[in-house]
Amino acid sequence: MPSPVGSQPQSPASAGSNPADAEDITVDPNLSDETDSAAGDEVAESTASLTDSIFDYRKIHGRKFQSSRTTEYWAPIDEQQVQGLDITHHFMTILFDDQLYLAPIGDHPQRVLDVGTGTGIWAIDFADQFPSAEVIGLDISPIQPEWVPPNLQFQIDDAQLPWTFPRNHFDFIHIRNLHGGISDWPALYRECFRASRPGGYIEDVEFNIRTLSDLVEPDHIYHQWNALFAEAGERMGRTFQIYDQMHRHIADAGYTEVTAKTWKVPIGGWAADQKLKTVGMYTLYYLDQSLEGFALYMLKNIMGWEYEEIQVLVAKMRQGLKQWKKWQPYYEIRLVYGRKPE
Template sequence: MPSPTGSQPQSPGAAIASPEAEDITADPHLGDETDSAAGDEVAESTSSLTDSIFDYRKIHGRTFQSSRTTEYWAPIDNQQVEGLDITHHFLTLLLDDQLFLAPIGDNPQTVLDVGTGTGVWAIDFADQFPSAEVIGFDISPIQPSWVPPNLRFEIDDAQLPWTYKSSLFDFIHIRNLHGGISDWPALYRHAFRCTRTGGYIEHLEFNIRTLSDLAEPDHIYNRWNALFAEAGERMGRTFQIYDQMQSHILDVGYVDVVAKTYKVPIGGWAADKKLKDVGMYTLLFLDQSLEGFALYMLKNVMGWEYPEIQVLVAQMRQGLRQWKKWQPYYEIKLVYGRKPESSRSAVDA
């Protein structure tokens, strides 16, 4: 069965080797025809909450969120919320029904979920550890009101100075904030200050590039990838944190840093049953999310007209539905590290 490749724990200042994920074995019974009908198978800180947190805007009927420091690039409407929950499902499946990989032990007491989104990870964690106090925060108030009694949600902006006490949390969890943070080293410094001695940080991010070992250089996958990379740099909130997170976590002072990289298929072309299921959920998520991803980035950042965006989205959707022909995939990286017993103080940003 395909498995991730993990780097060995490293001490601060150690050279960082880029971990390679194992290749995905294709299903030998997969037809090589272009399956254009594949879509048919796709079943401010807490103390300074202001009205700006609820400053929603519409782009061609889709709802987006802005805060004092951030205009977030992905929608927060029902369609996108459903996509976030699908993402949680296939990530948990990918990790063999685990919510995290950091060795936090069986009795964490204080846990923070940064950029909690729909709150589904925090809800599942709170259910799994009923004695823990779990906090999830996000700039968007899209979390449910009925939650486990040991969980609370807060409206907050991770880019503002954190108001949590130093050395408070046993575990700080971060996931899928690519394109949302302008100063990643500052965020990690906040996290390091708020992690207790011996506590852990864990960060999971997607490499947003759709990859294929079969597609030509001018394929829609590569054109889409280049546009998003450029748009992220233009707005000053990189989508390339996937490539930087391990070094940043080491730089702020965490030790025993471990990185694991996974190749994740798009569509059901993998031979492995688990990866085949993950791939179909991934296709479902992308198929319904492409327009939401493209609208803000291409219209507001790149200056495209709406008809141009519609054409590109249709081409990308068609390309993804041709998964039998192109065998697309992307990569996910998960990095965790421990705050050492004796550590330098993290400097507040």
């Protein structure tokens, strides 16, 4: 895992207020036409030490899922899927040039909240970078490690319930990859605004989960997969399309100086840029091991599919991703931050 730098990151000049701006990916001119292969030894695995469960979990075909009073979370929380969360942190940190955040929060944040902390890896890195800060990681699942920096604590709670944090409290509130997990995003951002101190910042990073390609036909498996997840998210009332809405909702909550940055991220190693090539291979590895976990709850519980049908679709999508040299797939990541007025 790359070590976070100790100095205050600067927002790139291209991180303007237009959230649609994203640089195109240059294709590697030496890309081979040989048969594509699955992600394997080309990328390193990332592991996390997990605590024992303190909740009752439900299983769908052997995979463990988490639920709370307001949320049945759509992705598994077993070891296989949890490992993917740390892989995601790894390649996102590379993508952001070893920065944990882009909001101009200054060099001495004192109270920091990580909403939906997952394995807690971002909060751990942040607490290490700012040992004088008090960092809280909040999640509905107790999948965080036991040994953490002394200035970090994890709280098991649901961010969709009314918050008990004091008003005007946090210097920085960080959110990442909660797509499909929140039923009322405007309400969540309003709670963040209430708990932010004047002059404090919010930052949210979300995926556009659609697998995109400029080369495939409309009936390609990428588009079939995208359409199914978009429909399933709307059916369960927790959209996967917050990527397109977060800029507006954060501004509507009251934050000002709202700034967005969008990246096009390759799936596979087809980009000419070495950083994007590396990120693309990590992404391919992450998706290859995570596809079934993504599909099980959404297609079985929400869309009513049979397990065998799900396996067929997953196999087709996995094969489509293995053909990354041919189809040059990519997705988009958007980061939005805003400041609470003084």
